[in-house]
Amino acid sequence: MSLQGRIISTDSDLQSFDALAQSKGDLFSSVFWINLFDDAIRIGFFRADNSLAAACVLHHAKLKFISLTHPLPFSPHCALIMDERQKNPAEILSFRKEVLSAFADFLRRDKSAFIDVPLPPAIIDTQPLIWSGFQVRPAYTYRINLLQEESQINASFAARLRNSIRKEDSIYKVLDASPEQAFDLISKTLLRNGLHPDLEAMKRIIFGSHAEALGFGLIALEGTDVQAAAWFVGQDKEAHYLFGGTSGQSGGPGLLIWSAIKKLRNQGFHVLDLEGSMQPGIEQFFRSFGAEMTPYYRVRKAGLWVEVLLRLFKPSIWR
Numbered sequence: 001m002s003l004q005g006r007i008i009s010t011d012s013d014l015q016s017f018d019a020l021a022q023s024k025g026d027l028f029s030s031v032f033w034i035n036l037f038d039d040a041i042r043i044g045f046f047r048a049d050n051s052l053a054a055a056c057v058l059h060h061a062k063l064k065f066i067s068l069t070h071p072l073p074f075s076p077h078c079a080l081i082m083d084e085r086q087k088n089p090a091e092i093l094s095f096r097k098e099v100l101s102a103f104a105d106f107l108r109r110d111k112s113a114f115i116d117v118p119l120p121p122a123i124i125d126t127q128p129l130i131w132s133g134f135q136v137r138p139a140y141t142y143r144i145n146l147l148q149e150e151s152q153i154n155a156s157f158a159a160r161l162r163n164s165i166r167k168e169d170s171i172y173k174v175l176d177a178s179p180e181q182a183f184d185l186i187s188k189t190l191l192r193n194g195l196h197p198d199l200e201a202m203k204r205i206i207f208g209s210h211a212e213a214l215g216f217g218l219i220a221l222e223g224t225d226v227q228a229a230a231w232f233v234g235q236d237k238e239a240h241y242l243f244g245g246t247s248g249q250s251g252g253p254g255l256l257i258w259s260a261i262k263k264l265r266n267q268g269f270h271v272l273d274l275e276g277s278m279q280p281g282i283e284q285f286f287r288s289f290g291a292e293m294t295p296y297y298r299v300r301k302a303g304l305w306v307e308v309l310l311r312l313f314k315p316s317i318w319r
Contacts, residue, residue, distance in 0.1 A: 002048070002098075002102075003045040003046060003047060003053050003054070003098055003099060003101075003102035004045070004046050004102065005043055005044070005045045005046075005102045005103065005105060005106035006043070006044060006046070006106075007041060007042065007043060007044075008042040008043065008044045008055070013044055013052070014042070016044070016051070016052040017042050017044060017052065017055050018031055020052055020054075020055055020081055020083055021055070021079075021081060024081045024082065024083065025079060025081045026079070026120075026235060026236060026238060027214065027233060027234065027235040027236070027238075027240070028057070028071075028072070028075045028076065028077065028079045029055070029056075029057060029079035029081055030235065032208070032209075032212055032214060033072070033075070034057060034072070036072075036201070036204045036205060036208055037059070037072050037073070037201065037204075039059060039060070040057055040059060040072055041057065041058045041059060041060065042055065042056075042057055043055060043056045043057070043058060043106060045099055045102045045103065045106075051083075052083060053082065053083055053095075053098075053099060054080065054081060054082040054083065054099040054102070054103075055079075055080070055081055056078045056079055056080040056081070056103070057071065057072055057075070057078060057079045058070070058071065058072075058078060058117070059071060059072045059073065060112065063114065066113045066114050066306055066309070066310075067111070067112040067113045067114070068112055068113070068114045068115075068116065069107070069110050069112040069114070069115045069116070069117065070115075070116045070117060071117065071118065073197075073198045073201040073202075074197075074198075074201060074202065074205060074242060074243075076118065076141070076240065076273070076275055077118045077119055077120045077121075077296065078117050078118060078119065078120075079120070080099075080103065080119060080120055080123060082095070082096065082099050084096075093125075096123075096125055097125060097127070097128060100123075100125055100126070100127070100128040100129060101128040101132075103128070103129070104128045104129045104131075104132035104134065105132070107129075107132075107134070107299070107301070108132055108133075113302065113303060113306045114300075114301075114302045114306050114310070115134075115299065115300060115301040115302070116298065116299075116300050117298070117299045117300075118139065118296060118297070118298045118299075119296055119297045119298075119299065120296065121141065121294050121295070121296040123296075123297070124297070126297050126299070129299050133301070134299050134300065134301050135299075135300045135301065136297050136298070136299055136300075137297070137298050137300065138295045138296070138297060138298075139276070139278055139295070139296055139297070139298050140276050140278070140283075140293055140294065140295055140296070141273055141274065141275055141276030141293075141294050141296065142273075142274040142276050142286045142287065142289060142291035142292065142293055142294065143271050143272070143273050143274070143291055143292050143294050144261060144271065144272040144273075144274065144289060144291040144292075145270070145271065145291075145292065146239075146261065146264055146265045146269050146270055146271060146272055147270055150261075150262060150265065153261060153290075154258070156289070156290030156291075157288060157289055157290055158287075158288040158289075158290065160288065161254055161288040161289065164251075164254050164255075165254050165255050165258050167251075168220070168251050168252060168254065168255040169255055171222060171251065172220035172221060172222055172227060172228075172251070172252060172255060173220070173221045173222075174218055174219070174220055174221075174255060174256065174259045175218070175219055175221060176216065176217065176218065176219075177216075177217030177218055177219040177229055177230075177231075178217070179206045179207045179210045179217065181217070181219055181226060181229060182206055182217035182219070182229045182230075182231050182243070183202065183203055183206050183207070185219075185226055185228070185229040185245045185246070185247065186202070186206075186229055186231065186243045186244065186245035187199050187202065187203075187245070188245065189244075189245030189246055190245065192248070202243065205231075205233070205242070206231055206243070209231075209233045214233055214234065214235055215231060215232060215233040215234070215242075216231075216232055216263075217229060217230065217231045217232070218230050218232075218256045218259055218260060218263075219256075220251070220252035220255055220256055225247065226247065227246060227247045227249055227251060227252045228244070228245065228246045228247070228249075228251065228252025228253055228255075228256055229244065229245050229246075229256070230243065230244045230245075230253065230256040230257065230260065231243040231244070232260050232264070232272075234264065234267075234269055237268065237269055237270040237271065238269065238270065238271045238273065239260075239264050239269045239271065239272045239273070240272070240273045240275060241257060241260070241272065241273070241274050241275055242275065244256070253285070254285075254288075257274070257289065260272070272291075274286045274289065274291060276294075
């Protein structure tokens with residue numbers, strides 16, 4: 001069997017994609033998420049009988065003057081999903097290998113100067129991508145098992161974090177955030193820190209997920225002043241800490257994540273993905289929650305001059 005990858009453009013292929021995403025995908029392959037973006041690129045990998053074997057979602061953008069292929073903004077991965085029909089373990093492995101080979105073939109035809117595509121954590125076979133000349137590097141996220149008792153989750157926190165949360169709980173009042181409150185503080189925090197995210201996309205995510213009951217925000221109030229805000233999204237038992245911000249003080253984020261853990265457990269979620277970070281200071285904060293360190297893989301390809309420029313001027317992106 002040889003799979004053929006192509007951009008999904010017909011109504012019938014779109015229906016096949018949506019059906020596969022609904023049965024095998026997560027929030028980041030859902031109709032809701034993709035419809036937040038006008039320029040989402042759905043990719044399908046088709047069998048000889050034109051049935052959909054696998055799919056993913058990509059996005060084209062500009063990094064200064066460098067053309068970039070990556071997942072949709074604020075998506076943790078490319079939402080690669082597979083329609084596994086095999087029962088035999090060896091046949092399952094072979095099917096997955098074929099999907100990754102077709103994925104590599106599709107990316108090899110991509111004309112972008114820089115390809116940077118994270119895979120979902122469940123996909124660990126990257127051999128076809130390596131064999132095709134792509135650079136594959138591990139990255140890490142932290143995932144909290146919400147099926148544990150609250151006391152067990154709390155006991156896993158670093159002592160410093162527990163003490164900080166206890167202190168913050170006596171200072172701040174935690175309330176549900178309106179989309180306006182959350183977006184205002186989070187966007188100001190990112191800009192204050194010299195970051196330039198796609199604020200329009202962030203706004204659509206916050207307001208859209210709130211309207212569809214696929215996300216919620218929390219704020220930490222000191223008196224009437226909002227000192228910290230956080231936004232969470234989730235579907236099918238898996239939640240993600242997507243955005244956070246503060247007024248400039250250091251307090252609040254730990255208390256908000258702990259409050260979200262309790263809220264998500266009550267809502268029946270099984271996992272909270274803290275999204276992790278390859279930035280040492282941010283990683284240290286997430287590590288303090290005692291969550292499970294979970295690897296995933298980033299697939300990259302760039303011309304030599306692009307790699308040199310990124311290493312020199314955007315080392316955080318190339319890291």
